[in-house]
Amino acid sequence: MDAFKTIKIFYFASLRERCGRSEELRGTAAGTPAQLYDELRREYGFDLQQAHLRVAVNEVFAAWDRPLADGETVVFIPPVAGG
């Protein structure tokens, strides 16, 4: 099991509406963004699968298996639609 850490999470668009908040400071043992999304999906019932999302760590697109460190900022990015 990975070490307990505190992660800042921002929610946008359909994810924000589903969980009813735009951000949270979350204590978690999740070691990667993929594990963290699994945890959040179970808690909030997100219907978007990981394959439909991208993830950003500290404002840069990141790999789903990248190790998470205490104090990092994670955003799960639903399909975008600028323009």
Next chain:
Amino acid sequence: MFQITSERIDACALAQALQLPAAGACVSFDGRVRDHHQGRVVLRLEYEAYRPMAEAEGGRILAEARERFPILDACCRHRVGLLEIGECAVWIGVLAAHRQAAFQACEYIIDQVKARVPIWKKEFYADAPPEWVFATRPQAADPGREVEVIS
């Protein structure tokens, strides 16, 4: 410069501000709110952005355009919040010595903005609940439809 703004975009003012003596071409794109989508009547749109990352990713796109095409300057401004039909949602302007590079860079920028910048669009319909839509399917998926809808 790539900016996210909640203020109305004044395309004419942006175009006038984009000036260089060496520029023989200014190509701009003004993306506006359309009143229909896949046969549905659209009443208005709401855009939402992950602002710091959107501006950073947008800045990277503008830098890429300058590397790929012989252009002199490029800027992009994207609106967030509630927008009415006909309002400007995104404005892109490119300066180059000659028109071909300016056209190509402008198209590159709007294509990349749609694909990569963390901005989301919610459509409000006349006859159905609002939905978050996206312009291209993410990652490995059926390329058959250009526009998909997620709820």
